[in-house]
Amino acid sequence: MTMIDVRNLKKSYGKLEVLKDISVEIKEKEVVCVIGASGSGKSTFLRCLNRLEEITDGQVIIDGQDITAKEANINKIRQEVGMVFQQFNLFPHKTVLENIILAPMKTRGTPKTEATNKAMELLDKVGLKEKAGSYPGELSGGQKQRVAIARALAMNPKVMLFDEPTSALDPEMVGDVLEVMKQLAQEGMTMVVVTHEMGFAREVSDRVLFIDEGVIAEQNVPSELFTNPRNKRTQAFLSKVL
Amino acid sequence: MNALPYLLEGLKVTIYIFVIAIILGFIIGLIMALLRLSPIRALNWIAKIFIDAIRGTPILVQLFFFYFGLNSLEFISFDRTTAGIITVAINAGAYFAEIIRAGIQSMDKGQTEAARSLGLTGTQNMRYIILPQAFRRMLPTFTNQAIISLKDTSLLSVIGIADLTQQGQIAIAATFKAFEIWLVVGIMYFLLIYLLSLLSSFLERRFELR
Ligand SMILES: Nc1ncnc2c1ncn2[C@@H]1O[C@H](COP(=O)(O)OP(=O)(O)O)[C@@H](O)[C@H]1O
Ligand SMILES: [Mg+2]
DSSP states (O other): OEEEEEEEEEEEETTEEEEEEEEEEEETTOEEEEEOOTTSSHHHHHHHTTTSSOOSEEEEEETTEETTSTTOOHHHHHHTEEEEOTTOOOOTTSOHHHHHHHHHHHHHOOOHHHHHHHHHHHHHHTTOGGGTTSOGGGSOHHHHHHHHHHHHHTTOOSEEEEESTTTTSOHHHHHHHHHHHHHHHHTTOEEEEEOSOHHHHHHHOSEEEEEETTEEEEEEOHHHHHHSOOSHHHHHHHHHHO | OOOHHHHHHHHHHHHHHHHHHHHHHHHHHHHHHHHHHOSOHHHHHHHHHHHHHHHTSOHHHHHHIIIIIHHTSTTOOOOHHHHHHHHHHHHHHHHHHHHHHHHHHTSOHHHHHHHHHTTOOHHHIIIIIIHHHHHHHHHHHHHHHHHHHHHHGGGGGGGTOOSHHHHHHHHHHHHOOHHHHHHHHHHHHHHHHHHHHHHHHHHHHHTOOO
């Protein structure tokens, strides 16, 4: 079953055409990694999937719902699409627990005890149960990112989007975050991950998209794309990062 | 003759006018800041005109406009205290609006993006994420404006409001002790302002950003 269906997506900032006609289908439970040079449009692509960026042209359909349609309730749709940012973006004035329970309580009216139970479960899952009462400022980067993942999961999303989730981390923190993501993939979460972690892409993803100058220049299963890239630009990019 | 009861009477009026005006001013400022940032052009302009008009004219002229100007119209009648409170409130409101707008705009965009990506509406984002953080950061600037507004209340004596300054003049007329009385009036204002800054630093410590 198709979970994310992107049709002829175009996105421009003024005259700058960042995404030029991107079409891709992502199946339920599929894990797709997006790679490409800096500035090639990876973040923009990801942000179009929950309409953090308004789309210039084309369609994005998530679980059968056209999120670009005029009548679409974007707040409702975003509840089902979790997003994890490079800079974590935790709410610094709220504790870890409050960060996690805020959205379920305010958007779905989940009772506090229920939201708290679920949050504690998720914190346990990302290995941070003992940090529930801490403030984000008291956590390391890797811990912050795991809390951010738990916060997104608290909404029971159908899809999780990750925008370079480990790029702002000290090297020794990267492993813990990738471990959590790997577990999530194994549990069958549909995931789109913009990443420079080629090891993760190779090991965990079902498919890798190489974005270059606003188009998907090449896509394939990781074993093929990494060992046998067909496009010259992919070859050039991989020779730099591998 | 003892001047102190006069001055204490005036101090009460000053505090009363200040407290009401600063609360009203804060509400006006918050509304104007939100209008100023609203995506709706017309609302934007209303707020901009209000803010520019108030910031671009002397408070004394505003006071005369609200008291003598508006009162000269047949269908309006304010007493002096109302006119005085309105003047100080509106003046503070215009400055608060700019402080709050700048505070909201200085927030990291990632906060809004995180909130919206979780499905919170724009209003929920403002209420639970942006404003609580922005207010904490703005506290010192709020205090500054509150101190200015407190000093502004002394202008209200010119329309005959019996505030601390006016009561000082009355006491001098009765006692001819200009030096002592203006000194005591000054000390009373100073103590009020000192209390305000104490309150502000208490709140700052209480809500310290972690
Ligand atoms: N809000 C914006 N306004 C104008 N240009 C932007 C904006 N966001 C991104 N861009 C431009 O779009 C291009 C793609 O950016 P981005 O999607 O962030 O790339 P990547 O994530 O692959 O590094 C870049 O040239 C960037 O400068
Ligand atoms: Mg990016």
